[in-house]
Amino acid sequence: MAIPLKYNFRNLLVRKMTTLATAGGIALVVVVTILLLSLVAGLKRMLVATGSPNNLVVMRKGSTNDGSSSVTREAVQALRYLSGIARTPEGEPLVSPELINQPFIRPKGGGRENVLVRGVTPTGYLVHGNVRFVAGRPPRPAVGEAAVGIAASQRYEGAGLGETFQFGRRNWTVVGIFTADGSAFESEVWVDVEDLFNDANRSTYSGVRLTVAPGADRDALIRRIADDPRISLEAKPEVDYYSEQAESANTLYLLTSVLALIMGIGAIFGAMNTMFAAVTHRTAEIGTLRALGFSRGAILIAFVRESVFLALIGYVGGVLLGAGAVTVVNVLIHGVAFNLASFSTAVVILRLSPMILLISLLLAVSMGVFGGFLPARRAARLRVTEALRRA
Amino acid sequence: MTTWTLIWRNLGRNRGRTILTTLAVAFSIFLVCAVMTLPSVRDSILARTANSLRISVHHKAGLTYWLPLAYVQKVRTLPHVVGVSHWSWFGGLYTEPKDAFPNFAVDPEKVSDVWPDIDWDPAELEAFKHARNGALVASRTMAKFGWKIGDEITLRGTIFPVNLTLKIVGRIPERLSTSLWFPRQYFEEAVRPGGTFGYVGMLWVRVDQPEHINTVMAAIDDLFHNSEAETASETERAFISNFFSSFDGLIRIVMLVGFLVVAAIVLIAANTAAMSVRERIGEVAVLKTIGFRRRTVFTLLLSEGLVITVLGGALGAGLAYVILNAGKSSWSPFLGPMAMFIMPVSVMIQGLFLALLVGILAGVIPSRGAARLNVAAALRQIA
Numbered sequence: 001m002a003i004p005l006k007y008n009f010r011n012l013l014v015r016k017m018t019t020l021a022t023a024g025g026i027a028l029v030v031v032v033t034i035l036l037l038s039l040v041a042g043l044k045r046m047l048v049a050t051g052s053p054n055n056l057v058v059m060r061k062g063s064t065n066d067g068s069s070s071v072t073r074e075a076v077q078a079l080r081y082l083s084g085i086a087r088t089p090e091g092e093p094l095v096s097p098e099l100i101n102q103p104f105i106r107p108k109g110g111g112r113e114n115v116l117v118r119g120v121t122p123t124g125y126l127v128h129g130n131v132r133f134v135a136g137r138p139p140r141p142a143v144g145e146a147a148v149g150i151a152a153s154q155r156y157e158g159a160g161l162g163e164t165f166q167f168g169r170r171n172w173t174v175v176g177i178f179t180a181d182g183s184a185f186e187s188e189v190w191v192d193v194e195d196l197f198n199d200a201n202r203s204t205y206s207g208v209r210l211t212v213a214p215g216a217d218r219d220a221l222i223r224r225i226a227d228d229p230r231i232s233l234e235a236k237p238e239v240d241y242y243s244e245q246a247e248s249a250n251t252l253y254l255l256t257s258v259l260a261l262i263m264g265i266g267a268i269f270g271a272m273n274t275m276f277a278a279v280t281h282r283t284a285e286i287g288t289l290r291a292l293g294f295s296r297g298a299i300l301i302a303f304v305r306e307s308v309f310l311a312l313i314g315y316v317g318g319v320l321l322g323a324g325a326v327t328v329v330n331v332l333i334h335g336v337a338f339n340l341a342s343f344s345t346a347v348v349i350l351r352l353s354p355m356i357l358l359i360s361l362l363l364a365v366s367m368g369v370f371g372g373f374l375p376a377r378r379a380a381r382l383r384v385t386e387a388l389r390r391a
Numbered sequence: 392m393t394t395w396t397l398i399w400r401n402l403g404r405n406r407g408r409t410i411l412t413t414l415a416v417a418f419s420i421f422l423v424c425a426v427m428t429l430p431s432v433r434d435s436i437l438a439r440t441a442n443s444l445r446i447s448v449h450h451k452a453g454l455t456y457w458l459p460l461a462y463v464q465k466v467r468t469l470p471h472v473v474g475v476s477h478w479s480w481f482g483g484l485y486t487e488p489k490d491a492f493p494n495f496a497v498d499p500e501k502v503s504d505v506w507p508d509i510d511w512d513p514a515e516l517e518a519f520k521h522a523r524n525g526a527l528v529a530s531r532t533m534a535k536f537g538w539k540i541g542d543e544i545t546l547r548g549t550i551f552p553v554n555l556t557l558k559i560v561g562r563i564p565e566r567l568s569t570s571l572w573f574p575r576q577y578f579e580e581a582v583r584p585g586g587t588f589g590y591v592g593m594l595w596v597r598v599d600q601p602e603h604i605n606t607v608m609a610a611i612d613d614l615f616h617n618s619e620a621e622t623a624s625e626t627e628r629a630f631i632s633n634f635f636s637s638f639d640g641l642i643r644i645v646m647l648v649g650f651l652v653v654a655a656i657v658l659i660a661a662n663t664a665a666m667s668v669r670e671r672i673g674e675v676a677v678l679k680t681i682g683f684r685r686r687t688v689f690t691l692l693l694s695e696g697l698v699i700t701v702l703g704g705a706l707g708a709g710l711a712y713v714i715l716n717a718g719k720s721s722w723s724p725f726l727g728p729m730a731m732f733i734m735p736v737s738v739m740i741q742g743l744f745l746a747l748l749v750g751i752l753a754g755v756i757p758s759r760g761a762a763r764l765n766v767a768a769a770l771r772q773i774a
Contacts, residue, residue: 021662028655068550103453266418269411270659336640
């Protein structure tokens with residue numbers, strides 16, 4: 001026969017302070033796990049969501065990112081006429097030659113940051129299908145207009161709609177604010193490509209983004225670009241390009257996982273302490289239970305269960321606190337600014353997902369199980385006569 | 392029986408609990424030390440620049456805008472300037488982008504003028520001046536890739552469509568550096584065969600006296616005011632601290648995590664202390680009955696907790712010091728130089744103090760409660 005659940009609840013209630021302290025320890029582990037995993041999830045989302053599966057990134061052979069590549073105007077012309085590229089209803093190929101520069105822009109808090117400024121043609125907004133204007137419109141050429149990603153517009157001085165801010169050699173007027181599915185584009189400033197050529201004193205593009213025609217063979221197009229003798233370029237799917245960039249964040253993923261794990265182990269020791277104490281306190285009680293006919297197995301289960309309850313209380317508290325912390329970071333300080341591999345600043349919004357809640361639940365439950373098992377085994381192994389004698 | 396023996400015996404009484412709590416503290420202090428190492432790398436790099444006589448001169452618009460090479464000669468003629476060198480970011484890769492490290496073309500002749508504070512090996516520096524494709528490499532980067540002096544390595548160009556084969560002729564003897572330097576002339580030949588590239592990424596200018604830093608900075612920026620490339624001069628310290636400001640958000644999160652970890656151990660340790668006091672109410676009553684003073688009882692119980700947390704702290708901080716510093720972790724694109732995880736002794740000491748603080752925070756209330764115990768009531772309870 002199993003020991004009723006009520007027995008466990010009552011016991012946790014009786015030792016209120018101990019229950020609170022142990023559950024509090026577990027809750028803090030859950031908070032840390034939620035914070036770190038949401039940060040990593042935001043970072044991954046930012047890097048991965050930036051790519052579209054139908055798009056190719058075309059760069060000079062050997063370049064690792066389009067910030068360090070260069071593509072001539074002639075090469076762009078050659079690319080435009082390759083087959084397998086999607087076209088607008090008017091017949092314009094969806095080829096977006098882009099220039100990337102990283103000027104200083106002044107954050108609201110002062111100082112300076114390297115911000116990724118992308119010069120695009122009007123076609124660029126068609127190629128990057130996930131870029132959506134939430135206010136205003138795309139910039140017109142040759143008048144110093146800029147469209148600003150939503151994260152950048154919150155972060156930089158004078159980057160709100162209708163405002164004017166300075167970077168490079170001139171002032172720019174913000175005419176549009178866009179979102180892009182939480183991707184790194186949201187931390188960028190987009191201007192007309194010819195404006196940026198003038199400002200950056202450059203004459204070649206950094207890279208080209210293009211959309212593969214529906215039904216066309218993507219890999220064949222990639223090979224055609226690589227084999228074209230007129231241009232020394234290589235193409236790769238945009239998705240692969242950004243997941244390579246995401247690899248640079250591996251150190252950070254590893255670091256956060258190790259942090260959460262080590263902290264979890266520390267909390268297991270805490271939970272074990274509490275449960276050992278619970279068993280010691282209740283030696284006589286356990287003897288009585290055994291005398292009443294509850295089996296060793298039932299006692300083992302009851303004590304592990306109690307420890308898991310303890311962990312669950314901590315979990316609930318941790319989720320509430322953790323969700324609060326995530327909201328505070330996102331709403332009050334507009335996310336966490338990061339330095340990307342390209343040395344430009346990107347803002348990461350913490351993303352709390354059901355998956356993260358599940359992972360931290362598993363962590364909490366395993367803290368309960370591991371913390372409770374040894375003490376429960378001790379309880380189950382008690383000899384009835386000895387236990388009763390201690391009463 | 393001395394107080395210490397009593398504390399020791401009491402700790403040995405519930406050995407399991409003592410060990411578990413010590414381990415919980417050790418794990419947490421390990422974590423806190425690892426976390427505090429991130430900003431400490433920034434702080435020690437910044438601290439090194441405190442008395443620097445160097446000025447960084449870069450394009451006003453940003454670090455990706457080049458400056459004309461001719462600026463170097465112009466700045467050299469300014470008063471109070473002792474030496475001018477320059478850095479041009481090559482951005483070459485040895486292996487994968489995730490294993491990137493900074494590599495610059497520099498002026499080999501001026502290295503000792505501008506960086507006299509680095510403990511160069513004169514013979515290596517001399518070799519660097521004469522080798523056409525020589526390279527100076529930070530020890531940490533040498534260790535990471537298993538390079539030795541005399542090795543030839545190839546850096547794959549990412550910004551420039553050329554690969555450079557370099558021969559390692561010496562070290563950059565700086566614990567906090569991960570860079571590779573190679574001669575400007577070799578860079579020019581490689582990126583513009585037969586012509587001149589003619590631009591540099593930034594200048595490093597060393598002045599003679601600290602009080603002349605501001606004058607020289609103003610003179611440089613004035614010199615290039617309204618020219619094709621306007622400059623912005625900063626002290627080395629300002630330059631580095633601006634560089635690190637983009638890591639502020641990450642550091643803030645990481646410090647918050649550290650704080651939460653400390654809070655968690657306070658709870659765990661307080662719980663342990665409370666449990667052990669509760670179990671010993673009768674004993675405490677007896678101690679007080681036979682004449683132990685309140686203060687002695689308080690000290691006795693508090694010290695017990697302190698021994699546990701300080702032991703745990705020493706274990707955690709010591710292990711963190713050994714493990715982190717034994718690692719080959721290096722510069723990483725996301726964490727920059729902070730990814731080196733070089734843990735200074737100061738962080739170990741901070742970890743120990745934190746452990747002490749945890750012991751005090753966790754032990755004060757339960758110990759005080761026990762010390763103030765009403766003897767009669769307590770004895771009646773257990774009788």
